[in-house]
Amino acid sequence: MRNKRNEEKRGCLGSIIKKEVKELLTWETILPIVMIVVIFGMMGGVYSGVEEDVEEEPIIGLINNDGSGTYTDILIDTLDGGAELVYNRTDEDGDLGELIDEGLEEVGNEGGAALLIIPLGFNDTIALGEERASIRVIWILEGVGTFDSIPTGSVSGLLEVARSKITRELVGGDGGNVDTILAPFEYKSNETTMIKGGNPVNAGPGDIIGALATQSMLIPIMIMIVIMFSGGNVITSMGLEKENKTLETLLTLPVKRRSIITGKIVGSSAVGLAMALIYMLAYGFFMRGFYSSSDLNLEEIGLSLGIVGYLILAISISLAVLGALALCLVLGSFAKNYKSAQMLNGPLVALTMVPMFITMFKDFSTLPLTGKIVLFAIPFSHPMIASRALLFGDYLLPLSGLAYMAFFTLVMILIAVKIFNSDHLLVGRVKKEEEGKKRGIRFGLKSRIKPD
Amino acid sequence: MAKSVLEVKDLVKYYGPLKAVNGLSFEVKENEIFGLIGPNGAGKTTTLRVISTILQITSGLVRVFGYELPRQAGEVRRIISYLPEDAGAYKNMTGKVYLGFMASFFGNGGKTREIVQEGIKIADLGRRINDRVDTYSKGMMRRLLVGRALMTDPRLAILDEPTSGLDVINAKEIRDIIKNATKEGTTVLLSSHNMLEVEFLCDRIALIDEGKIVEEGKPQELKKKYKASNIEEVFVEAVR
Ligand SMILES: Nc1ncnc2c1ncn2[C@@H]1O[C@H](COP(=O)(O)OP(=O)(O)OP(=O)(O)O)[C@@H](O)[C@H]1O
Ligand SMILES: [Mg+2]
Numbered sequence: 001m002r003n004k005r006n007e008e009k010r011g012c013l014g015s016i017i018k019k020e021v022k023e024l025l026t027w028e029t030i031l032p033i034v035m036i037v038v039i040f041g042m043m044g045g046v047y048s049g050v051e052e053d054v055e056e057e058p059i060i061g062l063i064n065n066d067g068s069g070t071y072t073d074i075l076i077d078t079l080d081g082g083a084e085l086v087y088n089r090t091d092e093d094g095d096l097g098e099l100i101d102e103g104l105e106e107v108g109n110e111g112g113a114a115l116l117i118i119p120l121g122f123n124d125t126i127a128l129g130e131e132r133a134s135i136r137v138i139w140i141l142e143g144v145g146t147f148d149s150i151p152t153g154s155v156s157g158l159l160e161v162a163r164s165k166i167t168r169e170l171v172g173g174d175g176g177n178v179d180t181i182l183a184p185f186e187y188k189s190n191e192t193t194m195i196k197g198g199n200p201v202n203a204g205p206g207d208i209i210g211a212l213a214t215q216s217m218l219i220p221i222m223i224m225i226v227i228m229f230s231g232g233n234v235i236t237s238m239g240l241e242k243e244n245k246t247l248e249t250l251l252t253l254p255v256k257r258r259s260i261i262t263g264k265i266v267g268s269s270a271v272g273l274a275m276a277l278i279y280m281l282a283y284g285f286f287m288r289g290f291y292s293s294s295d296l297n298l299e300e301i302g303l304s305l306g307i308v309g310y311l312i313l314a315i316s317i318s319l320a321v322l323g324a325l326a327l328c329l330v331l332g333s334f335a336k337n338y339k340s341a342q343m344l345n346g347p348l349v350a351l352t353m354v355p356m357f358i359t360m361f362k363d364f365s366t367l368p369l370t371g372k373i374v375l376f377a378i379p380f381s382h383p384m385i386a387s388r389a390l391l392f393g394d395y396l397l398p399l400s401g402l403a404y405m406a407f408f409t410l411v412m413i414l415i416a417v418k419i420f421n422s423d424h425l426l427v428g429r430v431k432k433e434e435e436g437k438k439r440g441i442r443f444g445l446k447s448r449i450k451p452d
Numbered sequence: 453m454a455k456s457v458l459e460v461k462d463l464v465k466y467y468g469p470l471k472a473v474n475g476l477s478f479e480v481k482e483n484e485i486f487g488l489i490g491p492n493g494a495g496k497t498t499t500l501r502v503i504s505t506i507l508q509i510t511s512g513l514v515r516v517f518g519y520e521l522p523r524q525a526g527e528v529r530r531i532i533s534y535l536p537e538d539a540g541a542y543k544n545m546t547g548k549v550y551l552g553f554m555a556s557f558f559g560n561g562g563k564t565r566e567i568v569q570e571g572i573k574i575a576d577l578g579r580r581i582n583d584r585v586d587t588y589s590k591g592m593m594r595r596l597l598v599g600r601a602l603m604t605d606p607r608l609a610i611l612d613e614p615t616s617g618l619d620v621i622n623a624k625e626i627r628d629i630i631k632n633a634t635k636e637g638t639t640v641l642l643s644s645h646n647m648l649e650v651e652f653l654c655d656r657i658a659l660i661d662e663g664k665i666v667e668e669g670k671p672q673e674l675k676k677k678y679k680a681s682n683i684e685e686v687f688v689e690a691v692r
Contacts, residue, residue, distance in 0.1 A: 015556040023544055245540035249600075251506045253557045254530040423507050427467060 020267025059112035061087030069123030230272025238332025239341025326412030355381035463512035474663035490660035533606035575599030
């Protein structure tokens, strides 16, 4: 008998979860995800195209009025080796203006990046060593987008290389050890960074922050996405129940309120997690281009999570998701239809975006007191804070975060159960000025629908 | 004497400061069709929602087959079936899938299939039962929901304006279905605005106005009492 009861209960919960999942996996919900994947995929494609641009030799033109000489030759060889010379002249008749016009036209037609003019006396000025020599550069910019600076950037790079080569030639001429003269001492091979509240790390601060950059960005973003998708689903599901006018019937079915709540939470988080996963894969593909893996091995320098760390992080993320879903169930009870449900996403978005941006750029410990209080009070900050704190061996903050989130989640679930057992879902809000009277009536009488 | 299926005593229900039901008392006997009749805003829907366990009782007593609300709401939900005045179905489901989803709360396996077959029979939508419910007309939706409400052979069916939105022919069919249901042991509590329907369908009726019962009895008796030729006249007289 008991077993049969349990079976029935599971059956009810199962059908609610199934219904939620089916309801949430519609074109309206899948399409945005597909679009994000496509957009990221395309951006990834653009980026690899850009990478090809970087590797491709820039096209330049050259007007050399200095003939040849040690230093001029170094410059020309460097340019020739790293760029495609489509125009190469010497000003013989003294009509530089005409040559420049002609050169610009030709280089421009070829899609080139710059026309370089080496003036007469370039080599001699350097050889004398009293003054700086100069060359003239006329840049050709095809657009002003970020990626449009790539060809001109490569030419600048070539000029830097040539400059450094000429320096070496100049210094080497005196017979000293060129490397020592150029950098008489170094510190990179023997540096240690003390991180507040953590273990010392044998690397420079820039390297550490760089190595953790991917992680610092990805974990808060991932947590935000999971919470927003799952939470949004719960709110949507409540909005749909109201819009389709199905809630009233659902509440009279022989199914426990607890099962309805659990069904909504489980269904929504399953769909939310699946959506987040797809999204993260696309995002990962997109980010891979921007964050080249660092030389630092995080594990070697002691900056990785141990088993306990991962466990705490996993609990932290799960609690945050659960708390978010309970909060959304409460928010969703205010939804009148699908549209107003989307509006109710606002508080959730704010509560996940704020900690995401803060933790991306600042550590909890470096925030001013008010910032700390705000960040701690937002329950969804904690997995983001924990992911970094745990890395540096700080357990107090993540554990107190767990305690706080458990408390928050419990309160939200209690409120959600209370709402499901009250008139609120069907009756909605009573006008403000009437609220006092309403309370008087409610609390003055004992009868209430008992939670089951 | 038939035993009491539903007992409502001194029921009061407030929405905030608004008193929607003001000391309502009535009893419904086994196997009868009992009608709540009254003007808009009289408190019919509110009363039915309270009995269906989805609104709290402000004060008073409601007992369904001896189970008391709100304490035994779970038991009550197992034996009742409620058709809301203005309800819908999950848009992304077909009529048949919707019935299946609803049936899954009342049994599993073969029992579910049996219930669904019954629902399909009552709804009588032909091939359209396999279409998504968002393609249904108002009347088709109502038929589906009536099918849903009666397919589980509830011991007490609470129907809020079961024929609203239906044309004459469909309304008559639904009335026949409701009449038939009582032959299979279902007791029916319904509300209606249609006085002809009430006369045809109900064994006993209660006239409500402003949350109070102003008259109660068999339609024939009431007509005799007020020397009226139909319930409409009875109603006008009683409310005056
Ligand atoms: N959700 C609500 N919030 C506040 N007041 C409500 C709510 N629902 C109903 N009322 C009020 O309660 C009273 C009774 O309404 P109810 O819906 O029970 O009437 P009814 O007899 O079903 O009317 P109708 O014939 O129009 O369906 C009305 O005065 C109505 O304004
Ligand atoms: Mg009504």
